[in-house]
Amino acid sequence: MFTDYQYTVTERFLRYVQIDTQSDPLSTSFPSTAKQKDLGRLLVQELQQTGLADAELDPHGYVYATIPANTDKAVPVICLCAHMDTSSDCCGTGVKPVVHYKYDGGDIVLPDDPAQVIRAAEHPYLQQKKGDDIITASGATLLGADNKAGVAAIMDATRFLLEHPEVKHGAIRILFTPDEETGRGVEKLDMAKLGAQYGYTLDGGELGSLEDETFSADAAKITIDGVGIHPGTAKGKLVSAIKIAAEIVAALPADRLSPETTEGRQGFIHPVRVQGTVERAEIDLILRDFVTQELEAHAALLRQVMDTVLQRHPQGRATLAITPQYRNMKEVLDQHPQVCAYAEEAIRRAGVTPLKMIIRGGTDGSRLSFMGLPCPNIFTGEMALHSKQEYVSIQDMQKAVQTIVHLAQVWEERS
Known part of the structure; x- marks a missing residue:
């Protein structure tokens, strides 16, 4: 033909x-x-x-x-x-x-x-x-x-x-x-x-x-509110949203649940964008897994990481929002x-x-x-x-x- x-x-x-x-x-x-x-x-x-x-x-x-x-x-x-x-x-x-x-x-x-x-x-x-x-x-x-x-x-x-x-x-x-x-x-x-x-x-x-x-896919956004003040008089007062964001990203699993350590049907949590100032920072992440129900487990782990980091910064605040993308x-x-x-x-x-x-x-x-x-x-x-x-x-x-x-x-x- x-x-x-x-x-x-x-x-x-x-x-x-x-x-x-x-x-x-x-x-x-x-x-x-x-x-x-x-x-x-x-x-x-x-x-x-x-x-x-x-x-x-x-x-x-x-x-x-x-x-x-x-x-x-x-x-x-x-x-x-x-x-x-x-x-x-x-x-x-x-x-x-x-x-x-x-x-x-x-x-x-x-x-x-x-x-x-x-x-x-x-x-x-x-x-x-x-x-x-x-x-x-x-x-x-x-x-x-x-x-x-x-x-x-x-x-x-x-x-x-x-x-x-x-x-x-x-x-x-x-x-x-x-x-x-x-x-x-x-x-x-x-x-x-x-x-x-x-x-x-x-x-x-x-x-x-x-x-x-x-994959089944969700998007996640962590919004962090810090406390801004002049760095010259910041002792005991300043809470950097940027540093909290950095700690959250650093606390994500390094040997699993990341794109660079997974293959096949293994899912992951992946930060794709970090931006912000001392007063407010945002982390955009994507959650992926072939088993849709596992997305809830990934979100729960992300929330646990966020809460654990915030315990070290009691004056800081953070929220986690999950948005479904595709299945x-x-x-x-x-x-x-x-x-x-x-x-x-x-x-x-x-x-x-x-x-x-x-x-x-x-x-x-x-x-x-x-x-x-x-x-x-x-x-x-x-x-x-x-x-x-x-x-x-x-x-x-x-x-x-x-x-x-x-x-x-x-x-x-x-x-």
Whole structure:
């Protein structure tokens, strides 16, 4: 089916990553940065040129479009989703993608900063890609494969389906979201307008991976009130909120329950931001675990640490606020086994061995699953995310395109 197909996923990807779409976790607007709409407008234009007249960018920055059904069968409407924003963890302005054709298996030195070296020994998956065409950034920025590889794959698969009416499928809703990296990606999503019954995010890593399990996640904020006074007359009076914050962070477990000491299904408590003055300081933390109930234990431990530190500072005050973020999508997906089963079949038809994997993180699919859209995550090839050493294989992206097309077929055949 794809023997003579001229893929457009690569040229699309190279075009999309040069558009700065970094989101801002400190912003209170939605989307958090207006520049995310720059990519949204381009995608709408390209979708309309492809033939999807209903493609639109809404005021919140979501791109919606529909691939019409071409079968008489009653097929559930599925949604293909990817996010347009890139992480704020690394510079995303002025991305210059570099294609390394027929990768030789060695280290990749990035041209704009020779100190940035993607070492094969440190990237086991990269060693498997010898002979593939690898795209990296230039060394000064992240690449943006997370998640523009998914955006490009969906766009190319859309083109394929429209150009090959012999491939039967039901109606498919396309959704591109802003602000996934801030955890707010579906906050303003109109589920009735989306009108899909099942979904798939294209935001996974290695070839063949299908992720149906994520962390459950809460955010925590500790607000500390100290006592401010001129340091020259502070003896016995000053209580530094900054120092209390430092003691709380230092008292968190060092050999367990932290990202740097856990793996697999182990959860953690992770401080992500500390800011403040002598009078008031704040610690933002994230709590993560694959077992939702364990989040309560993590919060209880955090409160215990906070209270123990405060005993040494009786004039200080502190409060702990917990905010639910998302939950393990497996709790929903287990109730709809066909969603993952069809994805596995599509991956096999693309000539790839399916790899069931877990995500030590979350996706838009985590929240979508609990909003009524069961939504596992399919591979795109994006690797070394949120860093200057991010990379993606062109051949992996092409296999993602094939998987999407086969997925549409499987849903039609089994309806």
